[in-house]
Amino acid sequence: xxxxxxxxxxxxxxxxxxxxxxxxxxxxxxxxxxxxxxxxxxxxxxxxxxxxxxxxxxxxxxxxxxxxxxxxxxxxxxxxxxxxxxxxxxxxxxxxxxxxxxxxxxx
Amino acid sequence: xxxxxxxxxxxxxxxxxxxxxxxxxxxxxxxxxxxxxxxxxxxxxxxxxxxxxxxxxxxxxxxxxxxxxxxxxxxxxxxxxxxxxxxxxxxxxxxxxxxxxxxxxxxxxxxxxxxxxxxx
Numbered sequence: 001x002x003x004x005x006x007x008x009x010x011x012x013x014x015x016x017x018x019x020x021x022x023x024x025x026x027x028x029x030x031x032x033x034x035x036x037x038x039x040x041x042x043x044x045x046x047x048x049x050x051x052x053x054x055x056x057x058x059x060x061x062x063x064x065x066x067x068x069x070x071x072x073x074x075x076x077x078x079x080x081x082x083x084x085x086x087x088x089x090x091x092x093x094x095x096x097x098x099x100x101x102x103x104x105x106x107x
Numbered sequence: 108x109x110x111x112x113x114x115x116x117x118x119x120x121x122x123x124x125x126x127x128x129x130x131x132x133x134x135x136x137x138x139x140x141x142x143x144x145x146x147x148x149x150x151x152x153x154x155x156x157x158x159x160x161x162x163x164x165x166x167x168x169x170x171x172x173x174x175x176x177x178x179x180x181x182x183x184x185x186x187x188x189x190x191x192x193x194x195x196x197x198x199x200x201x202x203x204x205x206x207x208x209x210x211x212x213x214x215x216x217x218x219x220x221x222x223x224x225x226x227x
Contacts, residue, residue, distance in 0.1 A: 032212065034213035034214070043219055046214060049207050049213040050213070087152055089154075089214075091212030094157070094166045095169070097154065
């Protein structure tokens with residue numbers, strides 16, 4: 001199974017700040033990497049898929065990058081509504097696996 | 108508008124069975140792989156099952172293989188998850204999810220979830 005290791009576990013950021021979250025796969029996943037945002041009591045929402053493709057309706061301040069085993073999510077100009085837990089997920093091979101999540105809060 | 112609506116959750120005793128349903132609308136259901144993803148209370152996301160467009164191919168993680176069975180009815184635009192021999196560790200909110208695009212195993216659309224509690 002491919003393990004997905006996210007870092008950091010949690011972070012706080014000021015409004016307007018740029019934030020980065022990392023995801024390391026235990027084997028190459030050929031860009032089949034997605035990022036989700038989940039707010040308390042809500043379903044996860046897809047932000048980025050195939051490493052760098054922005055899901056419809058997602059603000060352009062979210063971007064994804066990476067290749068091989070290392071991927072990152074960047075949030076420019078942090079907004080209050082960006083608070084939540086962020087998960088990465090590999091879609092390269094079964095079993096599909098998620099990272100353990102990164103909790104992002106406003107400082 | 109794409110909608111996924113789960114139902115069938117509830118309280119069930121260990122060792123018993125439960126069947127979840129997901130009603131889909133707003134897209135051509137038969138064109139997409141579908142999946143179930145769960146989240147234990149205050150925990151992360153865990154993929155549970157995926158089914159191909161025709162229903163002939165299914166995938167499961169080791170944690171549920173042999174106990175859970177995913178199926179679909181394309182005529183009714185419905186997805187199902189039959190859960191047998193339930194364990195306390197199966198307690199979670201179960202989400203129905205659709206691929207963002209057919210060729211990517213990433214989940215672009217999610218239901219609101221249905222809570223399954225396994226307890227005596």
